[in-house]
Amino acid sequence: MHNTTPLDRRSALGAMTLLGTGALFASDAMADGQPEASVSRIALGWDATTGAYTLPPLPYAYDALEPFLDERTMYIHHDKHHAGYVRGLNAALAALADARTTGDSSLIQHWTKKVSFHGSGHVNHTLFWLGMAPAGDGGGGEPTGPLAEAIIRDFGSFEAFSWQFQAAAKSVEGSGWGWLAFEPIAQQLIVLQGENQQKLMMTGVVPLLGIDVWEHAYYLKYQNRRADYVAAFMHVINWGHVGQVFDRIGR
Numbered sequence: 001m002h003n004t005t006p007l008d009r010r011s012a013l014g015a016m017t018l019l020g021t022g023a024l025f026a027s028d029a030m031a032d033g034q035p036e037a038s039v040s041r042i043a044l045g046w047d048a049t050t051g052a053y054t055l056p057p058l059p060y061a062y063d064a065l066e067p068f069l070d071e072r073t074m075y076i077h078h079d080k081h082h083a084g085y086v087r088g089l090n091a092a093l094a095a096l097a098d099a100r101t102t103g104d105s106s107l108i109q110h111w112t113k114k115v116s117f118h119g120s121g122h123v124n125h126t127l128f129w130l131g132m133a134p135a136g137d138g139g140g141g142e143p144t145g146p147l148a149e150a151i152i153r154d155f156g157s158f159e160a161f162s163w164q165f166q167a168a169a170k171s172v173e174g175s176g177w178g179w180l181a182f183e184p185i186a187q188q189l190i191v192l193q194g195e196n197q198q199k200l201m202m203t204g205v206v207p208l209l210g211i212d213v214w215e216h217a218y219y220l221k222y223q224n225r226r227a228d229y230v231a232a233f234m235h236v237i238n239w240g241h242v243g244q245v246f247d248r249i250g251r
């Protein structure tokens, strides 16, 4: 349901600027006109009539991921934190539009960095929500099909992937993300760390699955125990969704 509306070339190119280097899609995948993004325009809440992003609702109830992710954290995370990135992105884009009108370049650097930060925050959180589902009802377990085969090919086994993914997420310095991503040039899966919302991503990669390891993602329930939160996250990964994204962009 989240990937039925394609990004056209123009909006895809617009979205690409959010992560600066094309992290949203494989660059050579536009040749046949087919969209190749991790998330759809609808999932990202893009409103072409207003030229602004909106915050789509959480794709499940706030308590749907209990007991692994608690209801209060999910509510605050989505309705407050994620909403803030959407507001920040729209504000930065509007400020840049004003700058083009006035010709005042004094704050171009400031607002351009804000686009990267808040734009990445919006995309990252959208992927984060879509990458989870209630444990035992779409969440947890292991991937199947082509994604499972690619994980075995590129990491050796699912267990080896899971170990590296969790180790990367646990050891992010400060606030950031752990990512499973597709590197479209060598055509392989890789695990990356992200710092803040936008730093350390590798140019051109397409993020498939991300775990938010900012303290706001886990502190109410897990306090300083990030490792416990990361382990809990593995129980709610929506491998069906991640596999669908991989089917579109990874093969």
Ligand code: MN3
Pocket: 077, 081, 125, 212, 214, 216, 217
């Ligand atoms: Mn967050």
